[in-house]
Amino acid sequence: MRTVYLDNNATTRVDPDVVRTMLPFFSDQFGNPSSMHSLGASVGASVGKARRQVQALIGAEFDDEVIFTSGGTESDNAAILSALEVMPNRAEIVTSAVEHPAVLTLCAHLERTRGVKVHTIPVDRRGRLDLDAYRVALTPKVAIVSIMWANNETGTIFPVAELADLAKEVGALFHTDAVQTVGRLPIELKSTAIDMLSLSGHKLYGPKGIGALYVRRGVAFCSLIKGGHQERDRRAGTENTPGIVGLGMAAELALKFMEDEATRVRSLRDRLEDGILQHIPNSFVAGDPLERLPNTANIAFQDIEGDAIPLLLGRVGIACSSGSACTSGSLEPSHVLRAMKMPYATVRFSFGRQNGEADVDRVLEVVPAIVERLRGPGRRSAEDRQPGPCLGSTRTGSS
Ligand SMILES: *Cc1c(COP(=O)(O)O)cnc(C)c1O
Numbered sequence: 043m044r045t046v047y048l049d050n051n052a053t054t055r056v057d058p059d060v061v062r063t064m065l066p067f068f069s070d071q072f073g074n075p076s077s078m079h080s081l082g083a084s085v086g087a088s089v090g091k092a093r094r095q096v097q098a099l100i101g102a103e104f105d106d107e108v109i110f111t112s113g114g115t116e117s118d119n120a121a122i123l124s125a126l127e128v129m130p131n132r133a134e135i136v137t138s139a140v141e142h143p144a145v146l147t148l149c150a151h152l153e154r155t156r157g158v159k160v161h162t163i164p165v166d167r168r169g170r171l172d173l174d175a176y177r178v179a180l181t182p183k184v185a186i187v188s189i190m191w192a193n194n195e196t197g198t199i200f201p202v203a204e205l206a207d208l209a210k211e212v213g214a215l216f217h218t219d220a221v222q223t224v225g226r227l228p229i230e231l232k233s234t235a236i237d238m239l240s241l242s243g244h245k246l247y248g249p250k251g252i253g254a255l256y257v258r259r260g261v262a263f264c265s266l267i268k269g270g271h272q273e274r275d276r277r278a279g280t281e282n283t284p285g286i287v288g289l290g291m292a293a294e295l296a297l298k299f300m301e302d303e304a305t306r307v308r309s310l311r312d313r314l315e316d317g318i319l320q321h322i323p324n325s326f327v328a329g330d331p332l333e334r335l336p337n338t339a340n341i342a343f344q345d346i347e348g349d350a351i352p353l354l355l356g357r358v359g360i361a362c363s364s365g366s367a368c369t370s371g372s373l374e375p376s377h378v379l380r381a382m383k384m385p386y387a388t389v390r391f392s393f394g395r396q397n398g399e400a401d402v403d404r405v406l407e408v409v410p411a412i413v414e415r416l417r418g419p420g421r422r423s424a425e426d427r428q429p430g431p432c433l434g435s436t437r438t439g440s441s
Contacts, residue, residue, distance in 0.1 A: 043359040046401045050245075050394030051194050051222060051338060052363060056288070057247040057395070063291040064249065067284040075281055076272065085283055092290025096254050099293040100220075100239060101230035104259050109276045110286050113253035114221040115144040117240035118188070120255055120266035120277070121217040122148055125186030125238075126158065128262035129215070132185035134159045136209075138171055138200070139381035142219055145188050146377070163189075168330045169198035169382050177208065184214040191223035191239075195365060195378040195390060196329025197338030199227075206235040215261065221245050221253075225296030226304065226335055237261045243285060247395060248292030252285030299395065307393040308336035310402050314391060315339045317406040322413050328365070328379070328388045337393040340365060342386040346416050351389045354412045360405060363390045 047055070067088070073081030075089050090105070097105045111117045122135065122145065137149055139162050152158040161179035164172045171189070180187070187209040192199045206216040217238040223229065224239075225246035231239065238261065242253040257263045257276070269278025318325055324344035342365075343351065349364030365379045365388035375384060391405070 046360045046397075046404050048360065048362045048391040048393060048397065048401065048405070050397075051197075051390065051392035053244045053250065054247045054394050055396055056244075056249055057292060057295055059295060060248055060288045060291045064284040064288040067287055071283070075283065076270070088287050088290075089281055089283060092286045092293075095290035095293040096241075099229070099297050100224060100241070100256055101228075101232055102256055103232040106274060107231075107256050107259055109255045109257060109273050110281060110289070111253045111255050111277055112251055112282070114142070114219065114240050114242035114245070116266065117242070117253050117255035118142070118144040118217075118219050119148055121238040121240060121257075122152075122186055122188055123266055124262075124264040125215045125217070126152070126156075127264040129185040132183055132214070133157070134161065134179075134181070134183045134185060136161045136163065136176070136179045136184055136187040136189075136214070138163045138165065138189050140165055140169060140193050140195075140198075140378045141188065141190055142194060142221070145190075145219060149188075159183075165198075165381050167382055167384075169193060169196045169328070169378070170330055170333070171200050171205075176205065180208060180212045180214065182212050184209070184212060186215040186217055188217045188219065191218045191220040192227070192335050193329070193378060194222050195376060195388075196340045196382075197222070197335035197392075198329045199223075199333045199335065202236060203234045206237075210235045222335060225293070225300065226337060228300065231256060231258075243289040243292060246292050246296050249285050249288045252282055252289045254289065303395060304336045307397065310393050310397055310399065311337060311339050311391070313399075314402045314405060315341065317402070318409060321406070321410050325413075328382065328384055339391045339393075340388050341391070342384060342388045343413060344386050346387050346413065348387050350387070350416050351409070351412060354416075355389075355405075355408070358408055360408070362392075364388070365390060 071085050073085040075082055075086035093105045093108045096108045135149055149160045153160045163176050189200055189205055191202050202218045209216040215237045218236055219240045221242045224241040237258045239256040244250040263276055265276050267278045272278055326342050328340040328342045352362050352364045365376050
């Protein structure tokens with residue numbers, strides 16, 4: 043059975059050119075960039091090249107503004123924890139209700155253990171940020187604002203450049219989790235007031251376990267991982283050199299393909315969405331239909347439980363994810379859907395570089411029958427409920 047992979051917001055398949063770039067760093071190019079000898083120096087040069095490739099993708103002014111990390115989660119943690127250290131007179135954080143757990147779980151922990159006050163800005167039914175609440179929360183007590191560039195579940199894009207300008211007015215640092223945005227939308231950091239930005243390799247056809255944190259020159263930074271002098275004392279630990287050169291190549295490819303790819307996936311996404319909305323009654327798009335990533339469709343289906351659809355799609359080789367989260371056997375909507383007051387289960391289809399028209403055709407061929415079956419009176423057999431909630435599909439809440 044051919045797998046139709048429509049879960050690119052959870053992770054992407056590594057590009058073959060990225061794999062090719064990485065392989066020598068497991069063999070001939072095994073040196074430690076910190077070593078004095080030539081083996082180390084040549085690897086160090088490759089790390090430098092990768093840094094410039096990432097710099098180019100995000101439009102940073104200087105290459106030393108890019109710090110390699112172990113991924114999006116570490117970058118988010120490093121940014122927020124650093125801000126609290128370098129701004130000891132400020133103990134408040136502003137974030138949104140729809141952030142990734144990498145930000146929300148950390149904020150909840152800081153609130154509980156360090157008495158940090160966290161302002162969680164709500165969103166409306168379309169997932170758009172409440173700008174009035176944002177303005178009210180911004181005071182000189184705020185150390186850092188952390189608001190994502192685009193949401194992983196709905197694709198909704200936040201106006202981060204404007205949000206950063208507002209944060210500057212009260213002297214707060216501004217961080218954005220751009221894991222879903224980097225490589226999908228053009229980014230020109232040097233023309234914004236954004237201080238820090240997180241990105242992750244495996245969301246842009248690079249390897250897992252590698253990412254980067256952009257820290258604007260002049261912004262004080264306190265390293266999360268203490269140890270040696272790697273990454274100019276901002277991230278200790280011997281560099282993940284295969285991952286770094288892989289991320290560099292992924293960044294170069296993203297920059298090269300971005301425009302064409304955005305147009306291509308948008309037309310695939312729109313065709314899928316139109317097809318579903320036309321043929322399936324009581325289905326609609328969740329999130330902001332205009333301000334959103336070109337690759338993401340999050341579709342709500344009335345009167346269908348939890349992740350029933352992704353589960354049945356999984357059985358016919360279609361990988362997508364549900365907007366529900368498991369809590370002790372019951373299915374609850376994810377924190378993002380709850381923040382949007384979405385009363386129905388949703389299915390997220392996220393397109394990527396390797397998708398084509400045939401993938402859309404396949405989904406449109408099987409989805410109407412699945413929905414009909416699930417909605418039919420008493421038609422949902424015990425067998426449909428196996429193997430239980432959240433198996434066979436990823437949860438959007440954690441990716
Ligand atoms: C995937 C994701 C992360 C986590 O990145 P990892 O590299 O998997 O740690 C953080 N934020 C968003 C928005 C994501 O989609």
